[in-house]
Amino acid sequence: MSLFLIVALPFLGALLPGLMNSAGRQAVGGVTFMVTLTAFVGLLTNLPAVLAGEVVQTGFNWIPALGLNVTLMLDGLGFFFATLILGIGLLIIAYGRFYLSRDDNMGEFFTYLLLFQGAMVGIVLSDNILLLLIFWELTSLSSFLLIGYWKHLEAGRQGARMALAVTGMGGLVMIAGMLILGNIVGSYDLSVILQEREAIQADPMYLPALFLILIGAFTKSAQFPFHFWLPHAMAAPTPVSAYLHSATMVKAGIFLLARTWPVLSGTPEWFYIVTTAGLVTMILGAVIALFKHDLKALLAFSTVSHLGLITMLLGTGTAFGAFAAVFHILNHATFKAALFMSAGIIDHETGTRDIRILGGLRHLMPITFVIATLAALSMAGIPLLNGFLSKEMMLEEMGHTALFGPDWLVPVLVTVGSLFSAAYCFRLIAHTFLGGKRDPESYPAQPHDPGAGLWLPPAILVVLVVLIGVAPFLVEDFVKLVTASVLGIAAEVPDAHIKIWHGLVPALYMSIIAVVGGLILLALFRPLSRAWEATPRPEAKTIFDGIIAAFVALSRGLIHPLHNGAFTRYAMIFGVAVTAAGYHAWTTGVLGDATRTVQPAGWVEIAGWLMLVIAAVGLASMHHNRLLALILIGIVGLIVSIGFVFFSAPDLAMTQITVEVVTIILMLLALNFLPNHTPLETSFLRRVRDVTVAGAAGLAAMALSYHYLLRDAVTTPISEFHLANSYKGGGGTNVVNVILVDFRGFDTFGEIIVLGIAALLIFALTEALLNGPVRARLLNRVPDKPLSGTQHPMMMVVLTRVIFPVVLLVGFYIFLRGHNEPGGGFIAGLIVSIGVVMQYMASGFGWAEDRVRFPYHGVIGAGVLVAGLTGIGAWFVGKPFLTSDFTYVRIPPFDKFELATAALFDLGVFLAVLGAVMLSLESFSRLARRAHVKDSENPMDIDPSRTSNQNPAEVDIKGPDTPVGEGA
Amino acid sequence: MEVLVASAVGILTSAGFYLVLRLRTFPVILGMSLLTYAVNVFLFASGQLTVGSAPILRDGVAAYADPLPQALVLTAIVISFGMTAVVVMIALGSYLGADDDFVDDLANPADAPSDAEERP
Known part of the structure; x- marks a missing residue:
């Protein structure tokens, strides 16, 4: 299937759920599923070409003057992400169909979801970076709609706004970076840019471009210090969280890092910035996640932590790092989506997500228990599950990375991060599912396993988790293919294999320390949690709200004095500003010579002018009598009409006089209701001020008009064409x-x-x-x-x-x-x-x-x-x-x-x-x-x-x- | 003649702007009408003032007034009627709704309920 169609399908299909809303929930869910399935199958038809190492390309020029071409390309990396987006999308749609309650507008939900899906597919298939930016901003907008889907929840609205503010701003910053990048290369097409590694890294503008692009990627992927928006986005319905935060939205930043890896990575700046941000995010996210009591908040911070891990791997700039990163993207998408969906099931069935209330669910929800436990163990890095493999590779890579300080620092830090990661996974399992059998009445709702519609999608993912964990050779070739397209011209694919058993390497010891340490932390959870609660720490939302409040105060301070609701004030500001601008132009500009001669005026013309002047001045001074004012304005209109006749514009005169009649009738009708007298309310000084300003404005208008009248147009007007062709062409x-x-x-x-x-x-x-x-x-x-x-x-x-x-x-x-x-x-x-x-x-x-x-x-x-x-x-x-x-x-x-x-x-x-x-x-x-x-x-x-x-x-x-x- | 037209534009502008600065709706509407006249005459005059040569094609006549500003001003006159009618209706609605015909609405926008949500 054409790449155009794959990108366009979700957008076109987004119309359907909204339109079919009255056809019932089954139809809406079904049509959304079919749209995504069609796109997914279309993507798979390109699989043979991708496996053969080809880059499928298609495109046309949209705005060539700006270098904006609608060019799409599908290589290993694009295919990998598109598969994740559409494949997990299918599972999410099936899950969402059963998750949403009858009160939710399902058509609206799936419309937003498809819009978002289309934007995501657009990002990963774009060849032109300007096109990519358009899709990038579209994801920010559509994710805003999704996160704020439950409009009645204040947390949902605020979370959506925060996500939009952070990711949208990041996107705007990234536009600048992308423009610089395109400027360096002289093309906005990725396929060209990715070949220019030396030229880009040697350019003096490399650093600004790198900073700006990284801000865009970090905001999207919730990297420190922009990590705070992601947990607040958890107010969204769980299918949204599962989709946005496992496989799509937050991975867009990772995708961008991977996409630009061949040209931007490998420099010290890249290494220090990206690796440090990733490392800090990984540890910070893991530590905070351990102490969160809300299941989704725990998963949110674990997502932050894992995104940090992937970013850190990409930051190393080594081929093996990229290899591990790609593999972890795949693994994280599988187990994290399964975990989010499990959390949704628990919320759905027990009525709460608070770990402190839960416990013992193993007996009541055996299916959910198995799914969630396998996924969580994989996240903790337990062997025979896929999370173990990529975490092992990460530890191996970071084990010999020296970032700052002594050589042993980074290995110790990543071990600590993994330790906390294992601890929150164990806590999730232990505090939710383990424990003695409890009375079903002790939960807010009576827990039981849901229907297959809810548990089947995560179960499919968990099958993948186990399959990859047991038989990694199945995906090894594919991961290497993707890695090859990440590396591009910059490096060769490492000659390493994904194996469960590497022998007694340092990474294994680090893994063992992490798991054992995680168990110890779990055992010590209560005192630790108390200590954590007692520790003062900055609250990101408070800081964010403070910054926003400062901006709001600044805007208010600027706007309110100008825009206080008084029309008179706006009019005054407008009049004074325009007159002042005209005066400035008058005093600083040069006046050309007059090219027309002044025509003489006869007595009749002067008489007409006098009537106009008397009527206008009389109107201004006697407007308190409204009926008289109406008569005077009628005179003004009449003189203007006569003026049009006199100056060879019979059509205008006829129009003016007829409009005059209907306007006066209209005003009379209005005057029927309005008071017929305007009281004198302004002080004498104020009227003097108004007369002065109005006089200045009139003087300016007169001067402009006068000099305009004495000069011919600078270029020949097109009127000659109209005169010449009116009869010939228009008849x-x-x-x-x-x-x-x-x-x-x-x-x-x-x-x-x-x-x-x-x-x-x-x-x-x-x-x-x-x-x-x-x-x-x-x-x-x-x-x-x-x-x-x-x-x-x-x-x-x-x-x-x-x-x-x-x-x-x-x-x-x-x-x-x-x-x-x-x-x-x-x-x-x-x-x-x-x-x-x-x-x-x-x-x-x-x-x-x-x-x-x-x-x-x-x-x-x-x-x-x-x-x-x-x-x-x-x-x-x-x-x-x-x-x-x-x-x-x-x-x-x-x-x-x-x-x-x-x-x-x-x-x-x-x-x-x-x-x-x-x-x-x-x-x-x-x-x-x-x-x-x-x-x-x-x-x-x-x-x-x-x-x-x-x-x-x-x-x-x-x-x-x-x-x-x-x-x- | 140019002086007459230009000064007419100036006086219409002055009177119109003075009325726009009044506090009640009716004079403000009249002021806007005067400004409309001023703008229309100004635009019309931008084509040059010509006497006795309407842009109606005749055999043997070579000089015509500039038709383009005329066409533009013609539609402007009709549109300004629509605008005046809307403004009059709004003025009427606000008078009937609030029982006064002041143009200034000095309610402090800071107290609007829309941003109450942002406050803790």
Whole structure:
């Protein structure tokens, strides 16, 4: 199977569990299992090539300019890790299916799990280091989701956040290191980088690259001093812990060390940093693990310790060290996953993971006892189990490693580490399973062995533990193959064999010391534990929380003064900053010579300018009277529209004036609710300050505009192209309209969508208001002004109905001629909506609503759809999206006229604008309608043709205490 | 003429910005509308001020006003209507919900419940 498919399968498959959630837990678990199985089988189809020593490669260029290629490669190392990820993944999925309770959303869980699996497979199969980094960050993100899966647990959320903070930050640091590495070599492809050992190690940037990459690897693999996140991630469901912390997530850092081993290892820096970090982590993890009472915490720290062991072996830089490391990765994955799953079973069946409460489970859970004991003994390094073999190799390798101090120091330290390691394994067995038979009632839940779904997956792993332990020659060739691809060009595979009996070598004595010492420690556990509890020691979480709190305080200190919730303050900061930046540019820049001459202005222009100035200044000074302010802003809009006409922009003028009308109507509707007076609240000094700042901003805008107007563009504008091709290419003589519907059709398409979204947002806000607490307030609201007796005057009703067809006709005309003369969909939409709004105003909301055939949402949708389909239509003739076409037809007795697809697009624009404007205004009037008056039953309050004896004015005078009908 | 247009842009900006700095929602909305006018006129003017030569192609005419800023400003006008409508709706909702129409919300963000979890 193609490598692409192997990586893509889990990602694609991640959709399925979520989608199939309603199909039941069995189906969800089954489909996840099948997806992983398919990927696993696909991986196995590449086994013959890998065994033959080939490197399977595939790829294509993604962003060549950045050196980012999607290239995948499968060699021994990649195959080894991919097998672990997918193989153990299969067991975890089977186990997880039975582990999760009915309350857990299984689809969500397996979706996260598959995402994570895909990211992991991506890491180990990537040939390009930039691609590897992408997958690396994906594992951080998806593991965050997995660890925090139980969202109701505070520990889960915090653990997930801590894991993301540490591994995500490490990943970011590593990006820098990888970029340096790629820069040294001149390629981001691993297959190239791995050949450049001398060049990389001789480069002055080798050390920074090494540091940065190591931080990434150490954070991921929980190496000291970044080890603290791993135990906190144990708040995750056990299948997650078993998966992330045995075979996958934490092994990603190890994988990276192994992958870059040929080029980065072998230098003193590598040796001292990596070996020391590994050694410290191994001993620290083992010691802490011994004194943990929570089964999963114990296993977590033992994982930290074993990761340290592997890191230490890779740090030695010798071929035998790498050999031992690869073998231990395999062994650790098998026994640790089995142990985590056993811990999950115990938790599941007894209701607790506290070792102090447990004991004697041997009698009640015999199957679990056998599985957990074999796995734990393997971890302790007992012969005939696989953990013994790799631990023996480790002791042999470290037995002759001199790191610092006297030669005997490192061997003694690793023996101490192994001793504690053996001790916590023995404690796990003894305190959980051994001991006298106890009453099942003495546990939080009645313990018994679980169904096969839970014990079979760990049992399969334990079979492997024993098989490798008894017959190591079975895997020796494979381990050597993997070792060869770790070593690459740097070294030869050692001529050593994995044997149970090496003779009476020092490693054997060290092993014996460790096991015997472990038993002694177990015997002395109680006093030791008391001493441990009494010893003060730094708590990593407290330190981490302290650091985070310091950063939070720093951000708050920076942000709160600027961002205190006062809009006025942001506006002030923004205005001052922009003006200051403009001033800086003005004083430091060079002003070019004016290339245009100033055009003379006549009296009419000056008069228009004066009106604008008076209206604007009047608005600013008299804005306390809100109705007056609205009139003044109407004047400003009017002058701006006239200005557009004057400066050769008829389309703009028409748009501006129609928008002006609907905006004023909208503001009036709003003013219906808002107070009609703005009180004077600011002090005189504050107003002086505001006037100063606003004056400076205006001066800056004026200066910019003035100098802009006097200079031609630096490069030739593209407008010439539009003028030249408007008729030839777009078939229209109104260049502005052709630009809108043809040249820049994609922009327009986006814009009508934005407009539609804005209208829907208004609708949604109205709904929220009407269904929320505001509703009652609206119903009880007393209008602050007496209402007119005749809200719908006869004159207005008659007039609006008479002119409605005329308005529609004008709109139609404006729409049709838009391509060649001023007009088009935007303007026609606005004109028609004004016509419709007039009906609402004149005859009342209820009357108008009864006559609306199509909901305005639908009109917006139809508009966007028509415009979009027009664009898609171009695909059918092999042209890109929104390519327009036009032709001329003649239907007697009419003149020859033009048919253009652009007109269809413009129809979409028309509909979207009409729908959006109407939906907005309708939403406002719905608020108004709910608020105070019942809609009159008749379109006209006073209608001479109606022979009724009721006083029509009564309808309106009805106060708020009258119940208001819904469908008046 | 350039002076007139440029000073109009400046005055609209000043008046708009002054109103934006007021404390109640209604003047702030009016101020934003004025700023919209200022920005639209500024963008429009960036194409050069031309009198009597609308970009409607005619036989025998060679000089036209720059159509591109016009097209951009046209959509800007329509979009700004949408924006104004949304802002007015938000202002209305906040007035009806809180019974005052102040723009400033001075609740201290430090007391928000979202970070209570981080505290021991």
